[in-house]
Amino acid sequence: MTEVSSLTGRLLVATPALSDPNFDRAVVLLLDHDEEGSLGVILNRPTPVGVGDILEHWAGLAGEPGVVFQGGPVSLDSALGVAVVPGEAHEAGERGARPGPGLRGEDTSDDGPLGWRRVHGAIGLVDLEAPPELLATVLGSLRIFAGYAGWGPGQLEDELVEGAWYVVESEPGDVSSPDPRHLWRAVLRRQRNELAMVATYPDDPSLN
Template sequence: MTEVSSLTGRLLVATPALADPNFDRAVVLLLDHDDEGSLGVVLNRPTPVDVQDVLSSWAALAGRPQVIFQGGPVALDSALALAVVPGGSVEGNPLGWRRVHGAIGLVDLEAPPELLAGELSSLRIFAGYAGWAPGQLEEELVEGAWYLVDSEPGDVFSPSPERLWRSVLRRQRGELAMVATYPDDPSLN
């Protein structure tokens, strides 16, 4: 099998042509990408469910908005959390946190929150995830379903997730920035 260049830490931004309603105007952070497949979370799908109602022990550490986000269409009955550990640790990762990209990492929600409370500056909890079989994401990229762009530190914890699709596109160079102006319903033009 050919070696796959890792896209971990990059963003997938749904193109207007992407027909899957699960990913309409989605912004996905890739948490893992290798020759075994890809895994990510949709960053801009807040739910009306408060963190306090589902994982009350983690509510005090959750960023705004303090709701559960729908991370994707797979395994909606499971939760995963992303958090920032500012500056990184010289001795290694804090117990209960695994680095994904830069200062962003996955939090072990089975760990006691007190263990990480002093280490984290942001926390967001996701129900479910998005997953791709080996080669599937690469095919979708070739087909034009996604724009692949660099992530920025504030993307994961955007206080206005409903505007994330447009803001990520707007900061791109060239014609891609124009896609941010694409109407919600092009048939009304």
């Protein structure tokens, strides 16, 4: 099998051609990507449900808006915490840390503060079973996601070939965007190529 080049930590930005309503104008942060498949969370699907309604002890650390986000169509009854720890990106570079959230069982216990596992740079996964006090002094931002987006082996690669997604670099601020509903346009607009023009694509092309 051909080795898959990992896109862990990158963003998948839905192209206007993507017709699946689950991913219409979605911005997906990839938490894991290898030959076994891919897993990510949609960063721009806030729900009306407050974090305090389902995870009261984490509500005080959740960034604005303090609501649960729909991370994707898979396992909507499960919760994932994604958080930025300022300063960790530089330290990861110094140590040459392997990118990846430990979702497939890697031992990353010594990589970053207790209760947090690095995904990419300063972005990592939070152990929501741990006491929030462990991370209260180091977290820069926290987002809680219900469900996730998942792809089987080779499935995401097929969608990329079909032109369903743009792949771009993530920034720590994407996780904690205070205006998540406009994240699709904001991510495209910052690209230094023709993708910046896609940000002007109308919501309804028939009106163009």
